[in-house]
Amino acid sequence: MTSGRPRDEGVRRNILTATQALVLEKGYAAVTTTEIAARAGAGKQTIYRWWPGKGALVLDAFSSWVEQAPRTARRRPSLSSTLVEFCRAATHAAPVLRALMAEAQFDPALHARLLAQLVRPRGDELRACLTDRRAADRELVVNVLSGLVWQRLMLNEPLDGRFVRFALRVVGRI
Amino acid sequence: MTSGRPRDEGVRRNILTATQALVLEKGYAAVTTTEIAARAGAGKQTIYRWWPGKGALVLDAFSSWVEQAPRTARRRPSLSSTLVEFCRAATHAAPVLRALMAEAQFDPALHARLLAQLVRPRGDELRACLTDRRAADRELVVNVLSGLVWQRLMLNEPLDGRFVRFALRVVGRI
Amino acid sequence: MTSGRPRDEGVRRNILTATQALVLEKGYAAVTTTEIAARAGAGKQTIYRWWPGKGALVLDAFSSWVEQAPRTARRRPSLSSTLVEFCRAATHAAPVLRALMAEAQFDPALHARLLAQLVRPRGDELRACLTDRRAADRELVVNVLSGLVWQRLMLNEPLDGRFVRFALRVVGRI
Amino acid sequence: MTSGRPRDEGVRRNILTATQALVLEKGYAAVTTTEIAARAGAGKQTIYRWWPGKGALVLDAFSSWVEQAPRTARRRPSLSSTLVEFCRAATHAAPVLRALMAEAQFDPALHARLLAQLVRPRGDELRACLTDRRAADRELVVNVLSGLVWQRLMLNEPLDGRFVRFALRVVGRI
DNA sequence: ACATAATCGAGACGGTACGTCAGGTCTTCCC
DNA sequence: GGGAAGACCTGACGTACCGTCTCGATTATGT
Numbered sequence: 188m189t190s191g192r193p194r195d196e197g198v199r200r201n202i203l204t205a206t207q208a209l210v211l212e213k214g215y216a217a218v219t220t221t222e223i224a225a226r227a228g229a230g231k232q233t234i235y236r237w238w239p240g241k242g243a244l245v246l247d248a249f250s251s252w253v254e255q256a257p258r259t260a261r262r263r264p265s266l267s268s269t270l271v272e273f274c275r276a277a278t279h280a281a282p283v284l285r286a287l288m289a290e291a292q293f294d295p296a297l298h299a300r301l302l303a304q305l306v307r308p309r310g311d312e313l314r315a316c317l318t319d320r321r322a323a324d325r326e327l328v329v330n331v332l333s334g335l336v337w338q339r340l341m342l343n344e345p346l347d348g349r350f351v352r353f354a355l356r357v358v359g360r361i
Numbered sequence: 362m363t364s365g366r367p368r369d370e371g372v373r374r375n376i377l378t379a380t381q382a383l384v385l386e387k388g389y390a391a392v393t394t395t396e397i398a399a400r401a402g403a404g405k406q407t408i409y410r411w412w413p414g415k416g417a418l419v420l421d422a423f424s425s426w427v428e429q430a431p432r433t434a435r436r437r438p439s440l441s442s443t444l445v446e447f448c449r450a451a452t453h454a455a456p457v458l459r460a461l462m463a464e465a466q467f468d469p470a471l472h473a474r475l476l477a478q479l480v481r482p483r484g485d486e487l488r489a490c491l492t493d494r495r496a497a498d499r500e501l502v503v504n505v506l507s508g509l510v511w512q513r514l515m516l517n518e519p520l521d522g523r524f525v526r527f528a529l530r531v532v533g534r535i
Numbered sequence: 536m537t538s539g540r541p542r543d544e545g546v547r548r549n550i551l552t553a554t555q556a557l558v559l560e561k562g563y564a565a566v567t568t569t570e571i572a573a574r575a576g577a578g579k580q581t582i583y584r585w586w587p588g589k590g591a592l593v594l595d596a597f598s599s600w601v602e603q604a605p606r607t608a609r610r611r612p613s614l615s616s617t618l619v620e621f622c623r624a625a626t627h628a629a630p631v632l633r634a635l636m637a638e639a640q641f642d643p644a645l646h647a648r649l650l651a652q653l654v655r656p657r658g659d660e661l662r663a664c665l666t667d668r669r670a671a672d673r674e675l676v677v678n679v680l681s682g683l684v685w686q687r688l689m690l691n692e693p694l695d696g697r698f699v700r701f702a703l704r705v706v707g708r709i
Numbered sequence: 710m711t712s713g714r715p716r717d718e719g720v721r722r723n724i725l726t727a728t729q730a731l732v733l734e735k736g737y738a739a740v741t742t743t744e745i746a747a748r749a750g751a752g753k754q755t756i757y758r759w760w761p762g763k764g765a766l767v768l769d770a771f772s773s774w775v776e777q778a779p780r781t782a783r784r785r786p787s788l789s790s791t792l793v794e795f796c797r798a799a800t801h802a803a804p805v806l807r808a809l810m811a812e813a814q815f816d817p818a819l820h821a822r823l824l825a826q827l828v829r830p831r832g833d834e835l836r837a838c839l840t841d842r843r844a845a846d847r848e849l850v851v852n853v854l855s856g857l858v859w860q861r862l863m864l865n866e867p868l869d870g871r872f873v874r875f876a877l878r879v880v881g882r883i
Numbered sequence: 884a885c886a887t888a889a890t891c892g893a894g895a896c897g898g899t900a901c902g903t904c905a906g907g908t909c910t911t912c913c914c
Numbered sequence: 915g916g917g918a919a920g921a922c923c924t925g926a927c928g929t930a931c932c933g934t935c936t937c938g939a940t941t942a943t944g945t
Contacts, residue, residue: 191920192910198922216467219900230923235902285466288515292463293390298517306516327531334508337515341462342480343472357501361534365889366941372891393931404892409933539894540936546896564815567926578897583928633814636863640811641738646865654864675879682856689810689859690828691820705849709882713915714914720917741905752918757907 194237201227202234206248215245215286242290242297249283250304266316267355270332273309274346277336285340309333328358368411375401376408380422389419389460416464416471423457424478440490441529444506447483448520451510459514483507502532542585549575550582554596563593563634590638590645597631598652614664615703618680621657622694625684633688657681676706716759723749724756728770737767737808764812764819771805772826788838789877792854795831796868799858807862831855850880 205227209218220241224231238244277284287305291298310329317325335354339346379401383392394415398405412418451458461479465472484503491499509528513520553575557566568589572579586592625632635653639646658677665673683702687694727749731740742763746753760766799806809827813820832851839847857876861868 190912190918192912192922194921195910220902221900224923228923230925231902232904232924233922236921240902289463289466292459292515302516327527327534330509330512330527331505331531334512335504337512338504338508341466341511341515342476353501353504357505357535360501361531363889364887364943366943367890369890369941394933395931398892402892404890405894406934406936407891410890414933538892538938540896542895543936568928569926572897576897578899579928580898580930581896584895588928637811637814640807640863650864675875675882678857678860678875679853679879682860683852685860685863686852686856689814689863690824701849701852705853705883708849709879715916717916742907743905746918750918753906753920754908755917758916762906 198229202229203248206244210245246287246300269316270351274351278346372403376403377422380418443490444525448525452520546577550577551596554592594648617664618699622699626694724751725770728766791838792873796873800868
């Protein structure tokens with residue numbers, strides 16, 4: 188039996204939208220929950236009712252945004268195209284990704300969420316491009332690529348075409 | 362011509378020691394500059410006179426600690442032994458390294474310091490083990506290894522023997 | 536040994552002045568500590584460092600204000616003139632006095648402060664006008680007068696000339 | 710024409726009972742409407758439908774409780790017995806009475822209710838004991854007694870036998 | 884010797900975000 | 915329409931930490 192007033196989906200969307208907009212405008216660190224609430228026309232309590240804090244909120248706001256790939260999986264996508272798309276999206280969202288990964292280092296719960304919503308799905312995507320490899324090799328390649336990308340992000344270096352070529356060259360050697 | 366009271370080296374050491382102790386006890390995030398000053402028997406101003414903030418202070422406190430290997434470089438050290446030592450030290454200091462890299466994402470100045478004092482020196486160390494490779498390959502290997510290690514740290518996975526073997530296997534394939 | 540930066544008296548006065556002004560402008564209940572801090576150009580913490588809360592702060596701001604009687608005690612002041620002056624001051628400050636006494640009902644510490652800083656001094660003043668009475672009668676009269684005044688305040692009835700005459704008639708009968 | 714479901718008297722009694730219990734357990738200030746609703750097995754809206762707020766609710770809950778004296782008025786009751794009964798009841802309910810009078814200072818509507826339901830009825834009771842006095846004297850005595858009692862309450866001093874004797878001595882002198 | 888100048892411990896200060904709490908309203912379904 | 919449940923907006927609260935500042939005391943150099 189579900190009694191009481193149901194959660195207002197419009198409010199939820201307003202909050203996520205406001206979060207996205209504000210984080211893009213001013214950067215993760217400069218945004219406050221109070222400000223998000225104000226922009227969303229919501230109460231602060233409503234935010235804290237549904238998210239444990241700024242980190243989780245921003246993660247939600249951007250994980251839906253990052254996953255905008257329609258995934259019209261015809262056949263197995265190529266590794267290179269996947270990687271290109273991967274880097275394109277990551278470049279756009281780079282400041283947010285860096286901030287989220289950083290924040291996650293101070294917040295175990297956020298760390299788990301980040302893994303489940305961002306890190307693992309992207310790894311799985313890569314893995315799906317490697318069905319022609321032996322299982323052990325697959326893990327190896329996925330780890331190396333993921334490591335290269337995240338390191339690049341954290342060191343604030345560009346995820347551009349040069350990087351993609353570099354990464355593919357590495358993979359080719361394995 | 363330098364007049365005025367000279368810097369007290371004992372105070373500097375007290376502060377670094379107190380920082381180390383407190384960060385190990387309670388973790389980076391839970392420590393405050395005020396607390397460090399109190400423990401060191403120092404004034405807050407003395408800290409801010411010599412360091413720009415908590416991040417740089419902790420970096421100093423631990424970069425001297427991480428690099429305590431005397432580096433009795435006879436000849437070129439082996440890659441595997443270097444990597445093992447590397448991981449051993451990183452495992453001990455893992456929570457601090459994670460926190461520093463995280464904090465650096467919000468603080469460009471700290472980011473630069475971190476690169477200069479921790480990331481690059483370790484990369485150079487690795488590079489020095491690869492003098493038998495072609496220059497292009499060297500960069501490739503250093504990048505991959507560094508990426509694997511930092512990713513491992515940020516994802517809070519162990520830098521144990523299994524990881525070392527895994528990393529060496531990757532390098533062997535390149 | 537008094538070390539450290541000494542308390543800034545100017546800040547203290549700014550806070551008290553801002554408190555007074557705001558309470559007179561908008562009434563006790565509508566004023567917040569945040570607002571007082573902003574108006575005084577002070578930090579909220581500075582307020583909480585020196586006062587336990589809004590109540591004590593307002594009490595301080597107005598107890599110095601209520602006691603503006605120069606007390607050029609030549610001889611024993613007459614009861615009637617004291618009572619007139621008393622009511623004049625209380626009429627002005629009535630909303631604040633009501634609010635303070637009300638707040639004190641929820642806050643034992645404020646209650647004690649209120650007694651010590653406002654209630655008892657005023658009682659002593661009245662007592663000083665009754666040196667020609669027997670001690671027991673003195674207490675009786677002081678209690679009755681004080682009771683009449685506070686009741687009047689709490690019931691939000693005017694402390695005007697009519698009330699003074701009424702009160703004096705009562706005392707005359709005792 | 711009154712259509713729709715009629716008010717549920719059982720719910721009303723549950724709410725008043727829960728209010729009484731909670732206020733006696735934890736004190737007026739520590740009780741919230743949400744809590745009262747929960748204890749009464751009622752919805753918050755049901756409370757706000759019938760009472761303007763916590764103050765009025767508590768007033769109702771206790772005014773029926775304070776006036777539980779059956780008032781078997783044979784003839785004119787004596788002043789002293791009335792005062793004794795008065796103080797006995799007030800002593801029991803002292804914390805609630807203090808809180809209500811305090812709250813009323815911030816809430817004009819509650820102030821009016823408090824006067825009508827508690828202050829004036831008690832005054833009338835006293836007045837009824839003084840039919841042998843001249844009208845002007847009656848008001849005087851009622852005011853003095855009422856003032857003494859409320860002052861005593863607000864200053865958190867006991868309304869015990871000693872106080873009653875004191876009050877009667879005052880009245881005797883008038 | 885004595886002024887100059889910088890360091891040091893202590894702690895007050897302005898500022899800003901935090902997460903919590905209570906009040907009172909609104910929205911659902913059920914009777 | 916009454917009622918239970920509970921989401922919602924609003925706005926104050928008191929705390930925490932940051933980095934700066936202002937004291938008095940100390941310790942070096944330069945005259």
